[in-house]
Amino acid sequence: MEKVLKTQALTKRYGSLTAVNELELEVPKGSVFGILGPNGSGKTTTLGMVLGVTRPTSGNFEWFGGKPSFEVKQKVGALLETPNFYPYLSAIDNLKIIATIKEVKDPDIEGVLQTVNLAQRASSKFKTYSLGMKQRLAIAAALLSHPEVLVLDEPTNGLDPEGIAEIRSMILDIAKRGITVILASHLLYEIEKVCTHVVVLRKGHLIFQGKVDELTGHDGFIEIKAADMNKLETVLQSMAGIENIRKKDGLLVLALQQQISPEEINRSLAEKGIYVSHLHFRKNSLEKQFLNLIKTTENETA
Amino acid sequence: MKLLKIEWLKLKGHPFFWIGLGLYAACMILLVSKAGGIEWRVDDPDNEAGQKLLNFGEAGFYKLPYIWQNVTYLAGYFKFIPAFLLIFFVSNEYQYRTYRQNIIDGLSIGEFYTSKLISAFIFSVISVLIIGVNAGIMAILYNESASAADYFQNMDYLLAYFAEVLFLMLLALFLTFLFKRSTITVIIILLYYFIVEPLAGLAIGDPISDYLPTRPSREMITQPFTRMLRLDVAFKIKSPETFSYHFLLLTFLYTVILGFGGWWILKRRDL
Numbered sequence: 001m002e003k004v005l006k007t008q009a010l011t012k013r014y015g016s017l018t019a020v021n022e023l024e025l026e027v028p029k030g031s032v033f034g035i036l037g038p039n040g041s042g043k044t045t046t047l048g049m050v051l052g053v054t055r056p057t058s059g060n061f062e063w064f065g066g067k068p069s070f071e072v073k074q075k076v077g078a079l080l081e082t083p084n085f086y087p088y089l090s091a092i093d094n095l096k097i098i099a100t101i102k103e104v105k106d107p108d109i110e111g112v113l114q115t116v117n118l119a120q121r122a123s124s125k126f127k128t129y130s131l132g133m134k135q136r137l138a139i140a141a142a143l144l145s146h147p148e149v150l151v152l153d154e155p156t157n158g159l160d161p162e163g164i165a166e167i168r169s170m171i172l173d174i175a176k177r178g179i180t181v182i183l184a185s186h187l188l189y190e191i192e193k194v195c196t197h198v199v200v201l202r203k204g205h206l207i208f209q210g211k212v213d214e215l216t217g218h219d220g221f222i223e224i225k226a227a228d229m230n231k232l233e234t235v236l237q238s239m240a241g242i243e244n245i246r247k248k249d250g251l252l253v254l255a256l257q258q259q260i261s262p263e264e265i266n267r268s269l270a271e272k273g274i275y276v277s278h279l280h281f282r283k284n285s286l287e288k289q290f291l292n293l294i295k296t297t298e299n300e301t302a
Numbered sequence: 303m304k305l306l307k308i309e310w311l312k313l314k315g316h317p318f319f320w321i322g323l324g325l326y327a328a329c330m331i332l333l334v335s336k337a338g339g340i341e342w343r344v345d346d347p348d349n350e351a352g353q354k355l356l357n358f359g360e361a362g363f364y365k366l367p368y369i370w371q372n373v374t375y376l377a378g379y380f381k382f383i384p385a386f387l388l389i390f391f392v393s394n395e396y397q398y399r400t401y402r403q404n405i406i407d408g409l410s411i412g413e414f415y416t417s418k419l420i421s422a423f424i425f426s427v428i429s430v431l432i433i434g435v436n437a438g439i440m441a442i443l444y445n446e447s448a449s450a451a452d453y454f455q456n457m458d459y460l461l462a463y464f465a466e467v468l469f470l471m472l473l474a475l476f477l478t479f480l481f482k483r484s485t486i487t488v489i490i491i492l493l494y495y496f497i498v499e500p501l502a503g504l505a506i507g508d509p510i511s512d513y514l515p516t517r518p519s520r521e522m523i524t525q526p527f528t529r530m531l532r533l534d535v536a537f538k539i540k541s542p543e544t545f546s547y548h549f550l551l552l553t554f555l556y557t558v559i560l561g562f563g564g565w566w567i568l569k570r571r572d573l
């Protein structure tokens with residue numbers, strides 16, 4: 001599969017602190033690529049390097065299989081951290097500057113503003129915008145040069161739920177047009193909602209790279225109840241694929257490993273003559289898995 | 303042309319650009335037109351006992367060819383106004399993080415720097431135009447029988463003034479890129495220009511102090527008043543007939559050095 005971005009041993013050190021350590025990324029064309037990690041894990045530094053504003057200490061990266069150039073920047077629309085515009089200028093004037101920088105002939109300023117629902121406020125000064133409008137204008141700016149790749153860094157940070165939903169649906173719409181989206185976020189559910197691929201960073205190290213459903217997995221919890229709780233517990237204890245069993249509010253809570261499904265448990269219990277009166281499957285919360293992943297790596301490296 | 307257009311879009315939308323330049327132009331018009339009214343007590347040869355009040359206008363402030371030197375020397379004290387405007391606009395690019403966004407959007411660091419050099423150049427040209435037109439109008443009003451050649455004599459003081467202002471713009475630009483903040487840059491540039499370097503000059507002594515960075519630009523156009531008020535003899539000095547080409551050359555040299563210095567700072571830094 002074609003890669004839009006590839007990094008090789010990309011590293012950034014600030015004194016003794018290694019912000020990004022030998023990072024190897026491959027962003028497939030057409031994907032919605034999530035970069036997930038807690039604050040300070042090196043997401044913004046990584047994006048800064050591939051966008052040409054942070055000098056890598058070592059390693060290199062390629063856009064579309066080549067060196068960074070003006071043509072690459074024309075094909076990549078990006079915003080880093082916060083939407084950065086001239087506060088004293090209107091949306092139109094700000095976009096005019098960007099169109100001039102990107103050498104876009106006949107920029108469709110009205111069109112991109114319509115895409116992000118800002119057409120009505122097009123002549124207002126940027127400083128009068130709400131945070132959500134600023135983020136939307138940043139997306140409009142990134143779309144101005146008909147990019148092949150859109151890079152977004154925490155685009156929903158600080159927004160209200162409505163604003164968050166709006167930005168997310170916007171990202172999905174953009175992805176549907178075939179534009180590759182690279183999205184940095186510290187929110188796992190955000191990545192799960194919009195991304196197809198994900199890397200997880202922790203303290204500048206890559207600790208997971210794959211498809212989103214590989215990260216979220218199948219394991220979870222089952223709450224279970226039967227008439228004879230003691231017999232139920234004995235049978236479950238002998239069953240493979242169950243990590244542990246604990247009692248809670250008159251129920252048994254089973255932590256599952258990936259290879260066993262609720263169906264299988266129910267079937268085996270029925271075969272042994274136990275009929276459950278309550279069976280509830282709870283997916284492992286994503287945040288918990290994310291934290292687990294980070295914790296596991298921590299133990300490994302320690 | 304692309305860079306010029308970008309700078310123009312950035313500048314023209316800011317009310318401060320127009321207000322600042324408008325106030326500057328108004329100040330200069332006032333300065334040049336009112337300078338003739340400044341009075342000075344001089345010895346009166348017709349009156350053995352005492353002195354008389356003579357104003358600059360009567361003393362020949364607006365007379366060709368000296369008007370060019372008189373006006374550019376006086377205006378030199380106000381060149382900090384456009385310099386502060388430049389500092390304000392360039393430090394804004396850091397404050398708004400638009401510098402970084404410009405680079406992400408497609409400018410190279412060199413192009414961004416060039417666009418700011420263009421701004422420095424534009425501000426210098428505007429300053430010279432304001433002063434030149436002002437002086438020209440006053441020259442026409444006060445020199446009824448002057449020929450075209452009379453006007454052109456010593457008009458090269460405008461060139462010296464341009465070099466002086468451009469030097470200050472480049473110094474302002476260099477310090478703004480160094481400190482990134484407008485307030486600190488303004489404080490540093492004033493401290494350096496009016497205190498640090500003069501003191502350093504005293505410590506070093508002539509003639510080496512002539513080679514300190516800002517000295518050539520400020521000494522290039524000498525004060526015209528002792529000659530105008532016929533005080534050269536009293537002060538035991540001889541006013542030169544023209545500005546110092548030696549200092550003009552040094553000023554130009556320092557302008558180029560600062561130009562490369564700013565570039566050197568930007569090249570080495572993360573944004």
